[in-house]
Amino acid sequence: MAILDVGYMVELLPILLRYLPLTLQMAALGMVLALALACALAVVRVLRIPGLNGATLLFISFFRGTPLLVQLFLFYYGLPQIFSALTQINGITAAIMGLTLHFAAYMAESIRAAIVGVDRSQTEAALAIGMTRGQLMRRIVLPQATRVAVPTLMNYFIDMIKATSLAFTLGVTELMGATQKEAAGSFLYFEAFITVALLYWGIVELLAWLQRRLEARLNEAYQR
Amino acid sequence: MLRSLTLATLLGAGLAVGGLAQAQDSADELRVGMSGGYFPFTFVRQDVLQGFEVDVMEAVAEVLDVEVNFVTANFSGLFGMLESGRIDTIANQITITEEREAKYLFTAPYVYDGAQVVTRRGNDEVSGVEDLRGKQVAVNLGSNYEQLLRELPFADEIDIRTYESNIEQDTALGRVDAFVMDRVSASQVIQETPLPLQLAGQPFSEIRNALPFRDDEAGREWRERVDAALATLREQGRLAEISERWFGTDITRP
Incomplete structure (x- = not known):
């Protein structure tokens, strides 16, 4: 059994770090877009908006029911064969699109659950004292729903960061793609993959720390 | 946190939009797909893409006086990229097979x-x-x-x-x-x-390995040009030279 080549890992780390911004940018942009879409989908579901409700259910069903990798291949390699203009979409854009649609489907359901989780009696009370529907949502429902939704949404964000590692199949050299290529050049598979694993882990831990701080802020009102 | 998130988003948006305006088919830029994970044909060390295929394609580009742009992706994605017009050819020791010949145009074998x-x-x-x-x-x-x-x-x-x-x-x-x-x-x-x-x-x-091109107008044109460039490199002995450098033997002849 060969000894762990620590020197190689130390050399590799700064090289891999060059690809970290791309990974984080894809995840951050994917998260913002997914969150916006998920909110819209959740509103449609909560209010059961006629016409849109069925379409939303179909959307969630499809994007939750098929693997992300299949969706990415579908967007990037499949659709351009039918609509040639879609060839213009590059790998990064396709990856962000895929992440957005895939995770929006999941997040819509957790946002919906957080909204309907706010006790109905509060809605009734708010309406009884003369609040409008808008005031009710802004002042009563959403602040409480946010507190409930944050932990699960952070979960999806963490998952999304790791899901960006699929982008190399679309020709995007992000963190994982760079690692695979370096591993092929050195044949030090263990060293290369343990380095990238620690890197992902470190980022996720950093996020978990931010999440704890955010949750503490949101919980302030509930502390005695 | 919010500010940095916004910044990251803006960066990301710029990136995505910049990407959308990516170079299209051009007669001055040869887009070559490869896995970057196939030693010693195409691999990465110290963040530098290198290997036999890289040297061959750079020499081809030099003869044709065009830019060469290497696109790396997982091997299983390469033919999809060729098919959807994102690259012009694949330099990854692609073997000539009946099925591939029915669909793509190959240059003369170079390995x-x-x-x-x-x-x-x-x-x-x-x-x-x-x-x-x-x-x-x-x-x-x-x-x-x-x-x-x-x-x-x-x-x-x-x-x-x-x-x-x-x-x-x-x-x-x-x-x-x-x-x-x-x-x-x-x-x-x-x-x-x-x-x-x-x-x-x-x-x-x-x-026998060769470079595949799409069977359309642009693909046919590239195939002719690249095929001619490979023939030139072979005559000049540069193909053999590149092979000697990587393999210590000439794999470019039967």
Whole structure:
């Protein structure tokens, strides 16, 4: 059994770090877009908006029911064969699109659950004292729903960061793609993959720390 | 946190939009797809893409006086990129097969090689392709070695495992009994890496590698130009020179 080549890992780390911004940018942009879409989908579901409700259910069903990798291949390699203009979409854009649609489907359901989780009696009370529907949502429902939704949404964000590692199949050299290529050049598979694993882990831990701080802020009102 | 998130988003948006305006088909830029994970043909060290294929394509671009732009992706994605017009050709030791010839236009072969069985060092049960009966054999997904194995008369008796990557590693670890790859890169892997592997017997099928192009107007034009450039490089002895540099032998002739 060969000894762990620590020197190689130390050399590799700064090289891999060059690809970290791309990974984080894809995840951050994917998260913002997914969150916006998920909110819209959740509103449609909560209010059961006629016409849109069925379409939303179909959307969630499809994007939750098929693997992300299949969706990415579908967007990037499949659709351009039918609509040639879609060839213009590059790998990064396709990856962000895929992440957005895939995770929006999941997040819509957790946002919906957080909204309907706010006790109905509060809605009734708010309406009884003369609040409008808008005031009710802004002042009563959403602040409480946010507190409930944050932990699960952070979960999806963490998952999304790791899901960006699929982008190399679309020709995007992000963190994982760079690692695979370096591993092929050195044949030090263990060293290369343990380095990238620690890197992902470190980022996720950093996020978990931010999440704890955010949750503490949101919980302030509930502390005695 | 919010501010940095906004910043990241803006950066990301700029990136995505910049990407949308990506260069389209152009007669001055040859877009070459490769895996970047196939030593010593295409691989990365210290963040530098290099290898036999990289040198050949750079020489081709020099002869044609065009820019060469290398696009790396997982091997299984490369033909999809070619098909959807994102790259012009693939330089990843692509073997000429009947199926591929029916769909793509190939240049003249620039590498001649053979399919090779490789086992873990000390495994003397397998000394050639006939001994693969009842064995687990790894091949790369989308490569033609799977096809070669399936065409053998005793294909039913071989347990073929298809991998995305790292077949050398899994054979060295003993997870599979053997892998099949071209002779040239198999020899290189054994020579250059610490993995305990050995060649098992002689190559069992001749392989010719060439560059595939799409069968459309732009593809046909590129094929003609690149084919002419390869012929020039061959005449000048530069093809042989590049081969000598990477393999210590001339693999560009039969």
